[in-house]
Amino acid sequence: MITNAPVLIVLIPLATALLTPLISYLVPKLMRYLAPLALGTVTLLSGYNLYHVVNHGAWHYHFGGWTPPFGIEFVIDPLSATIAVVVGLVATLVIIFAKSYLPEERENLLKFSLFYVLFLLVATGIFGITLAGDIFTLYVFIEIASIAAYGLLAMGGYKAAVSSFRYVLIGTVGASFYLLAVAFIYANTGSLNMADLSTLLPPLLTDRTMIFAVAILVAGLGIKSALWPMHTWMPDVYTYGPPPAVAFIAGTMTKVFSYVLFRFLYFILGGPGNPVIDTVLFIIGILAAIAILYGSIMAIAQKDFRRMLAYSSVAQISYLPLAMAIGSPAALVGLILQLISHAMTKSLLYMTAGGIDWKTGNVNVTRFNGLYKIMPITCGVFLVAACSMIGLPPTSGFFAKWYLLTGSLSGHQLLFAIVLVISSLLNAIYFLRLLERFFFRTGIDDKIDIQIVRFSVRELPLSMLVPMITMAILIVIVGLGSGYLVDFALQYISPLILGGGGL
């Protein structure tokens, strides 16, 4: 069984997703534990994968014994294995968190079995995206993840359905662009395998058709990863979607698309040095810099907590394209760290948003004064997450920013370094403003005007608190352990990062 670990990572959530409606009909109690169990197993398996590839080198898993370029393959290298572990961790913690968020009543059974089904399908898709070894399989998983995500995000009520429909329209355009690019590439090279393409494609990049293919590929993935100005679907969707779903999707999905973009630009298309790729990198670098400033400023202007986080995502996700544009080895390490760090931090932030909403029925930041008295642990983990977002030590966000900063200096991109610093300051404004409300604005006579809508537990149920606390601890551990992370896991990533020197 363990020799099939790569495919099990995708199969287990898929099978569980299909079984869930049946089980929810037969043994409703079991259902709540099935999904966490499945995702937990998957996380362990991806941990095993990581262990395996670090010790034995990249793992090429061929479906049905068909060797590429004819068969389908999963490629697990330390980078994709690391990302799979992170996705697994986030998915597991969020699905545990989701348990209490879903209604208790039996008549809603179908609705929340649907939640689990879609959640698991999104996870299936995302795992598939990280591991896929050919670009068409990648497309299939992109569609699985996206379509499931449209449904999942639409479950938050009337407004969610509308905003999710908008996401469907824009997202489908993105996916179609990607598919079109795949078709162009296949027509010109006759291959879909990534390793194969990495030798076939770069010489063809002088061809106009291929340049066009690259352009729509980048546009498609740009839409999917919400790169400014293609981000417009995101704030609404993240605001109105059900919080556990958003915690997972905001944490992982957009990042995985950025990761795909990174794979394409740096591994399949040959990385910087080629004039076409350089132009692409230059453009996404500028867009990312604008996005970082725009997103942060918009976040400051928001009153809705979730919308504030959504705009903060617009800014933070763009760190990844920015790092690609810088392109120096340290910046690429920063990219990976930022990907990991932000996946954890953003999902933690949405979990706190969900927790606060659950307890008080309120998401308006102006009415959070003195929340600390009611929800001390939630406010505590929010503090950790906020530090990570601002980039204050000793959280993972600080070290990601450190690599991005040194990377942009060694890549002679002083402008980007300044953008990063300004972004930190802007983040500080909207997060510290919130922290001030949480902790210090208790009013003169110590009165708190926060409503509590659920009295069943003191703060939040354990199934919500434990994932949040775990995530907060992980953020600090990844921060302090980032040196080891960089040393042990990321040195295997590619000769690109290793060989560039000057880390």
Added chain:
Amino acid sequence: MEFLIDNRPLWAVLIPLCLSVLILICHHFPNMREFWTLVAAAFKVGIVYSMIPTILAGNVLMSATLELAPGISLCLRADAAGMVFAALASLLWFITSFFSIGYMRSLKELHQTGYYFSFAICLSATMGIAFAGNLLTFIVFFELLTLATYPLVAHHRDQESLKASRRYLVYTIIGGQLTLLGIAFVYYLTGSLEFIPGGFMNTDTASKTVLVIVFLLLLAGPAVKAGLMPFHGWLPSAMVAPTPVSALLHAVAVVKAGCFGIIRMVGYVFGPATMQAIGMDTFLVAIASFTIITASVIALTQNHLKQRLAFSTISQLSYIVLGIGLMNPMTMAAGIFHLFAHGMMKITLFFTAGAIYTKTHDLRINMLSGLGRVMPFTFTAYTICSLGIAGMPFTVGFISKWNILMGAVEDGKLWVIALLLVSAVLTCAYLLSVSYKAFFGKVVPSMQHIKGEPNLLCLFPLLTACFLSLVFGIFPDFAENFYQLAQMAAANIFNGFFGLGG
């Protein structure tokens, strides 16, 4: 000299950090909570002082390290300069802990748990700054200190303190981020972040313009914390915090962390030779001299005692920067020693202000008139330390100022005499006028009900601190050998290696 592997610097950082959790847990048991504060403070003093003899023997203690990034580790290392700062902060935390308990209880302040908790974190961060072995470790603790002080400034939770705390954050976070950018620059230029006595940046590393920019970026964070003009705006407004906070943090830990940062940047990153080559020593001297005089003049105009002390702090801190900027082993030693000297005296002054406040609930200077006769001990301590700040012989303040003077004269910079004289006169004017009013003025009608000294938990730490500043004034090498440590640190910087100079 030797590098010894020893985990005591690490424990000095970790113990308050761990005990702070206990402080938080004992939220509903004030006595237990304060007990843990005292335990943490006592442990820390013990650990820090147990290291002094080894350091004096010319060794450097290195703690087990945690790798933060390839080639850069979270490195804690106790050397002579760090020791002066650590010993000062831990000793004064111990004294302040008693004072805090007396002060907070007699005023029945709210949010005390958060207060003691943040206090412990602050001191842990201060130790981290003192013992940081490289720039990355330094900035980690430097930012932690910023964050941990924020709740203390906002302690009263009213509009004024929230405004002050916001202002504090704006200044310090911008400063911190610029410093971070500077550190990234240093790493990019040299590939190293290790503090090395005598510095590791030199004119071969980069062009002079680049070096100046990097230096200014690095200086931004420490300069804000050290209250160098024009970045001092946060300091007077942060005085809304409870007096023990002003005493320990805004007279000792935070501002001294800034000064100490400048010492590290100048002495251990750039080094005297590079500083002189890029002309930044003159810049430091100019900005310090300007601050010394301007802040003193502003202090004269303040009617609130804490505000006056705040501006006095700003002015005095610049002596440290002046000592560093004059680039002479003697002035450098004086600058480092002034970290200690000023801390000792200023904390006494803030203690007296706090102690008076517990009785009067008013610190406007015209309201304190005549109270010296009601509280003779408190005001005597105030007067002694005021004289000390002005630089009177037989107080600890004299030693640092005398050394700055001697060093400057040795280098032929005679204008420093004039600067010091003017500053001393101004200092006397703004500090002693309070004593004069208190002893010889008429008691204001609304203050006539006040009888007797403040409670013992306030009075005792105050008198101890005052007594210590006299003892160290007469025997600068008494017990902890601060003066010798400062000289060692200066010798290290100018000779370019750790250990005894010569």
